[in-house]
Amino acid sequence: MEKIGVAIVDDQNLFRQSLALLINSVEEFTLVTDSPGGQEFLNILKTTPAQVNVAVIDMDMPGMNGIELNKALHEQYPDIKVIILSVHVNEALITKMINAGAASYLAKNCDKDELILAINTVHKTGFYFNNDALNAIRNSANHKNNSQTILSGLQIALTRREKQVLELICKEFNNAEIADQLYLSVRTVEGHRNNLIIKTNCRNTAGLVLFAIKFGLFEIHF
Incomplete structure (x- = not known):
């Protein structure tokens, strides 16, 4: 190991x-x-x-x-x-x-x-x-009702597949697990993850999760 x-x-x-x-x-x-x-x-x-x-x-x-x-x-x-x-x-x-x-x-x-x-x-x-x-x-998102407005203002258009990948990232799936879940190759998943990072101007996976929660693309459940 x-x-x-x-x-x-x-x-x-x-x-x-x-x-x-x-x-x-x-x-x-x-x-x-x-x-x-x-x-x-x-x-x-x-x-x-x-x-x-x-x-x-x-x-x-x-x-x-x-x-x-x-x-x-x-x-x-x-x-x-x-x-x-x-x-x-x-x-x-x-x-x-x-x-x-x-x-x-x-x-x-x-x-x-x-x-x-x-x-x-x-x-x-x-x-x-x-x-x-x-x-x-x-709490950094402040008012959830404003999230979609801010998202539109950023002019970020995520594809349906990118949203699926982002949701699974937020659920702590790694690339191999996402590939298995969506019937994709690991390389394709890596491509979607990199595209998400570029589109959202995030630094890494943690930043993607922050972005998804902040703009209402993923719900937090305690």
Whole structure:
């Protein structure tokens, strides 16, 4: 079984070391590196970028903070999925980070089982949103009645197939599962996903889900 390569970036030594022990205890994970800062992590990636699938990064760090590191990772290493782990859990920041390319946003006091679930889900589907994140996305839409007007104003026309693919993405289906569901090839599904990202001007799969919820193309059920 191919393991998920995980990196940890956090300046708090005890927290980072404890998190490293947790990652090493999970059979399907392999800890690639744990770094005390963003620049240190970027320096490591120059030699081992392909080994990191998911990066769990803190928001508050000296030097390069989580916002800056997330931006750098998205620009330089777009295949690495970013999970933000922060003491700051507010709707504006959650939505901002997802818009900026983060695949998930978790509170630092989350349960270890949720973190393990988030890493697995992000690796499989490209995003993981818990109720806090979903509420933030829903509230960022403000008034649902205005959604279709805004969507029309953006002049975005999604085909019936693209809407089907987008709905299945929101339901956490990966490309192979969507292909099976819609009787398409995986390559065709990948094409639809890429077209959706281009049309909606989103950064990644997490951004697509945010877009779908914000503009009323997918209903949130708690």
